[in-house]
Amino acid sequence: MSQTAxxxxxxxxxxxLRAAAECFQSRGFAATSIDTVARHLGATKGRVYHYFPSKxxxxxxxxxxxxxxxxxxxxxxxxxxxxxxxxxYEMSAGHVRSMIDDLPYMHVLVDGLQMLRYSTTTQFQxxxxxxxxxxxxxxxxxxxxxxxxxxxxxxxxxxPQLSVTIQSFMGTLNGPVFxxxxxxxxxxxxxxxxxxxxxxxxxxxxxxxEESITLYSSQSRKVFA
Amino acid sequence: MSQTAxxxxxxxxxxxLRAAAECFQSRGFAATSIDTVARHLGATKGRVYHYFPSKxxxxxxxxxxxxxxxxxxxxxxxxxxxxxxxxxYEMSAGHVRSMIDDLPYMHVLVDGLQMLRYSTTTQFQxxxxxxxxxxxxxxxxxxxxxxxxxxxxxxxxxxPQLSVTIQSFMGTLNGPVFxxxxxxxxxxxxxxxxxxxxxxxxxxxxxxxEESITLYSSQSRKVFA
DNA sequence: AAGGAAACATACTACTTGGTATGTAGTCAA
DNA sequence: TTGACTACATACCAAGTAGTATGTTTCCTT
Numbered sequence: 001m002s003q004t005a006x007x008x009x010x011x012x013x014x015x016x017l018r019a020a021a022e023c024f025q026s027r028g029f030a031a032t033s034i035d036t037v038a039r040h041l042g043a044t045k046g047r048v049y050h051y052f053p054s055k056x057x058x059x060x061x062x063x064x065x066x067x068x069x070x071x072x073x074x075x076x077x078x079x080x081x082x083x084x085x086x087x088x089y090e091m092s093a094g095h096v097r098s099m100i101d102d103l104p105y106m107h108v109l110v111d112g113l114q115m116l117r118y119s120t121t122t123q124f125q126x127x128x129x130x131x132x133x134x135x136x137x138x139x140x141x142x143x144x145x146x147x148x149x150x151x152x153x154x155x156x157x158x159x160p161q162l163s164v165t166i167q168s169f170m171g172t173l174n175g176p177v178f179x180x181x182x183x184x185x186x187x188x189x190x191x192x193x194x195x196x197x198x199x200x201x202x203x204x205x206x207x208x209x210e211e212s213i214t215l216y217s218s219q220s221r222k223v224f225a
Numbered sequence: 226m227s228q229t230a231x232x233x234x235x236x237x238x239x240x241x242l243r244a245a246a247e248c249f250q251s252r253g254f255a256a257t258s259i260d261t262v263a264r265h266l267g268a269t270k271g272r273v274y275h276y277f278p279s280k281x282x283x284x285x286x287x288x289x290x291x292x293x294x295x296x297x298x299x300x301x302x303x304x305x306x307x308x309x310x311x312x313x314y315e316m317s318a319g320h321v322r323s324m325i326d327d328l329p330y331m332h333v334l335v336d337g338l339q340m341l342r343y344s345t346t347t348q349f350q351x352x353x354x355x356x357x358x359x360x361x362x363x364x365x366x367x368x369x370x371x372x373x374x375x376x377x378x379x380x381x382x383x384x385p386q387l388s389v390t391i392q393s394f395m396g397t398l399n400g401p402v403f404x405x406x407x408x409x410x411x412x413x414x415x416x417x418x419x420x421x422x423x424x425x426x427x428x429x430x431x432x433x434x435e436e437s438i439t440l441y442s443s444q445s446r447k448v449f450a
Numbered sequence: 451a452a453g454g455a456a457a458c459a460t461a462c463t464a465c466t467t468g469g470t471a472t473g474t475a476g477t478c479a480a
Numbered sequence: 481t482t483g484a485c486t487a488c489a490t491a492c493c494a495a496g497t498a499g500t501a502t503g504t505t506t507c508c509t510t
Contacts, residue, residue, distance in 0.1 A: 009486090009487090012487085027255075028253060028255060028339075029253075029256075030252075030253055030254075030255035030256035031254075031255035033466080033467055033468080034467080034468065034469085035466095035467075035468095043488080043489085044488080044489055044490075045468090045469085045489085045490095046487080046488050046489050046490075047487075047488055047489080049468095049469075049470085049488095050486090050487060050488060051487095053469095054468080054469080055467095055468065055469090113403075114253075114403065157429075157435065159421065159422035159425045159426065160418065160421075160422065161418060161419065161422050164419050164422035164423060164426075165422055165425075165426055167400060167404045168397050168400055168422070168423055168426040168427070169426070171396060171397060171400040171403065171404070172393050172396060172397055172400075172430070175392060175393055175396040175397075178338075178339065178396065179392045179396070193385065193386060194386065194389050196384065196385075197384035197385065197386050197389035197390055197393070198389060198393055200384045200390075201384065201389075201390055201393040201394070201430040201431075202393070202430065204382075204429060204430045204431070204432055205397070205426040205427065205429045205430035206426075206429070207429055207435065210382065210432065230456085230507085230508075234456085234457090237457085258496080258497055258498080259497080259498065259499085260496090260497075260498095268458080268459085269458080269459055269460075270459085270460095270498090270499085271457080271458050271459050271460075272457075272458055272459080274458095274498095274499075274500085275456085275457060275458060276457095278499095279498080279499080280497095280498065280499090
């Protein structure tokens with residue numbers, strides 16, 4: 001294939017992936033048919049099956065892409081220099097920002113974790129699911145690690161059962177996928193204001209004092225596209 | 226009908242409702258067929274349709290029951306004498322306790338709110354949905370009201386956008402439906418420990434100081450069945 | 451005892467859906 | 481130009497599902 005052909009294919013693939021994410025977001029996995037996704041693109045099943053061998057593969061592709069995005073969103077904070085609380089702030093802000101900016105993908109990501117429910121039948125699907133869960137564990141472990149460091153140096157406080165607190169914390173960061181919906185009049189700044197409030201609540205839940213939160217918030221580089 | 230017959234029917238109805246809740250919990254609405262629910266009871270469709278005219282009616286019945294339960298769970302705290310923070314603590318503890326104790330119903334409740342997604346077709350279903358949402362608003366309004374009082378008297382602190390903080394707060398209280406699963410070895414006390422941690426995180430997120438949380442926690446009557 | 455209603459089970463229909471098999475228009479290299 | 485290949489669309493099938501119509505058994509009332 002020529003160079004432009006490769007790029008064209010990649011663009012079509014992305015278009016399909018996003019359409020699938022939007023459909024899965026708005027109707028859920030089971031209620032979304034392949035025809036639904038195709039119609040959403042003004043196409044037919046043929047196009048979908050040309051790129052993905054099955055509905056589950058399409059769904060998995062969306063999930064993995066979402067995982068890529070959320071990793072990328074918290075990478076900077078995780079890698080940065082600074083106190084655990086400060087790093088956690090940046091990781092959280094990146095995560096929440098991604099929840100809002102990549103809403104369709106992130107909705108599928110969060111929703112898909114619930115999908116352990118659909119007792120996935122085939123062996124291959126089970127493997128894909130386990131690989132996905134492994135990535136998720138790695139991701140959560142990042143946050144858990146930084147939280148524990150923050151507790152150790154006294155900036156953060158957790159309840160007797162760390163895992164419960166972590167679940168509550170991560171759940172708060174994921175929260176926007178359930179209630180945020182883009183509006184015509186929201187700007188990058190208005191989105192950032194939402195991110196700030198969510199992160200403030202989450203870190204306050206970990207016992208970080210308000211002064212530190214306000215400080216980190218003001219220090220955080222907020223690049224508005 | 227005789228008295229015992231009425232009671233028998235009520236018991237069968239409850240049995241069906243619970244079975245439906247469990248199926249909807251584990252597979253979601255779209256992926257749950259009427260036959261699934263029936264098989265879960267060791268019965269057939271006939272029995273389900275004898276009590277409910279349609280799948281959607283069954284689902285709505287589960288949701289309304291869940292709403293009843295969650296209202297009841299926070300009633301005592303809402304009605305009690307005390308500071309806003311103290312009342313909010315009790316309301317939250319009752320809410321979270323209910324999330325854990327009535328997990329199948331509550332999962333459907335939380336999940337069902339997402340179901341605005343399924344663009345409900347018929348007029349009747351839309352009315353049921355709106356009635357349900359109205360109840361939910363009343364419920365959330367209770368919490369919002371007490372939070373606002375707590376902010377007014379200085380015990381609680383929220384971000385610039387109250388609604389975002391409230392969403393995060395309620396989301397935290399609902400969190401257990403996503404990650405808590407009953408285990409063979411959990412007792413009423415171990416469940417209460419989870420409740421305590423979730424409520425601690427949530428109220429800490431609202432800026433309530435740790436001493437107050439610990440105080441309310443110790444004061445809270447914890448009746449272990 | 452008899453009649454009827456309640457509480458289901460069984461059988462069936464119309465429709466949807468995941469997946470496949472096949473057709474076809476455009477593209478591109480030789 | 482032509483043959484192969486890409487990128488779909490169309491037609492089709494088997495399986496599953498919501499809902500209905502019709503038994504059948506048990507129980508309650510009279």
